[in-house]
Amino acid sequence: MASEQVAELGAEGAREDAFRQLADRHLEASYRLACAILRNPAEAEDATHDAFVQAWRYWPTLRDPAKFEHWFDRILVNVCRNRLKRAARWRAQDISDDIATAGGDPYGQALDRDLLSTAIRTLSPDHQVVIALRYFHDLTVAEIADQLSVRQGTVQSRLHYAVKRLHAVLDSADAERALL
């Protein structure tokens, strides 16, 4: 849809039509971004839906409908970030296996599973969001800073830390494989 058409829809006050058309256009990409950040399809669907609910509630604050994608991505990233934070604080999953195997070598077990997935899970929610935006969404540092409303230096610092940590995990796995 051309920007002019979108703007016209917004100006005419046909809110519902404009919302549905823009949602239709961005739904798939939004879901994929949520998948990248949350790494769980069900969580990603919930987050995408929640973000669109928020977008609708605050629709009047979107003064330029042509900038919907940028505006909506900020909402979506924030919803995903909140979900990661919430999940990080409250470990509600069954931890009986962890209890049973406590004292073992969690690193060794992780090597048999998806190493990167495990490593990313150990990052804080803020770090997880930043690397997903950088390496999945291909945003620049400036764009990520704008999305998250933080300084570019903060983004650089988070990226540096996250990459360093993931790098260390992969290097360690390589070293272990070399020994086998």
Added chain:
Amino acid sequence: MTEHEFERQLRTWYREQVEAAGPMSPNLRAGVWSIPDTEPVRPDAVTSWRRHLILAAAAMLLVLLVGGAIAIGLQLLPWERDEIDLRPEPEQPIPWHLQPDTVMPPGTYYVDLATGGGRSGSAVIRVRFTLPDEWERVTVEGLLWGQNKWVTLAVPVNLYVDTCGPEYVLRDPPVGPSAADLATALTEAHGWRIHDVTDVRVDGYLGKRVTMTAPEGSDCADGLLLRTVGWPGFAQSMREGERATLWILDVQDERLVIWAASEAVTAAQTRELFDVVDSIEIDYLAAVPPGNGRGEDP
């Protein structure tokens, strides 16, 4: 591995992860499509930003003036009170619609916390609380999330041996049964910064209030999380540098923990969090009521 190889691997991993997730369900599209039919647009969002700004400035000035006068005149700040005595109006209804992961309308709710490890026939501690707008109940019983603020209501059984390590090993022998035992154990846990431990009374029940911060700069496994209070199938955690306030109460022969924490920095957000805690009322029910309290008014 070079930086370039690493970045390529990371990009590939993300692409594969998203592809593996598969296409979104048709229900999502239908759900989003129906949002305008079911969700209201916020009236305050329609307000022009200029008016919003003026109102916010005026409100902030008023709060500062009134709050400053109260704080100076009475030497009383809400988070320093030792006794929580604010309660919802008795005639206020107590609906139960705590569906997991849904925003709840403002109102008074209750949650029944099982004691005795949830064994059949064990006593129940019923906790009533009043929530403002934008709070959610999270999947787990007794966990409330208010957009960067959260309150946990729990009957914990023990602490972990290592509050920072990767192992979910509970203390053996367990921490003693009283509120004082748990407060003491927390103050002695390695690495924690304890700001104060005071005697409190909440809705008639005595206990301890502990204000603590998770240690910073530690190299904890599990995403920089620090586990503190543990009970079967659940681990309460904090991220490094976070500050939390715990009310640990002796309720009959059980121990109830009210855990309040926030990333909030504004006084209004802090006030909202402590308003939720202030609203708490506690009932000890000797036997599990029919239906465990769900779907009915007590």
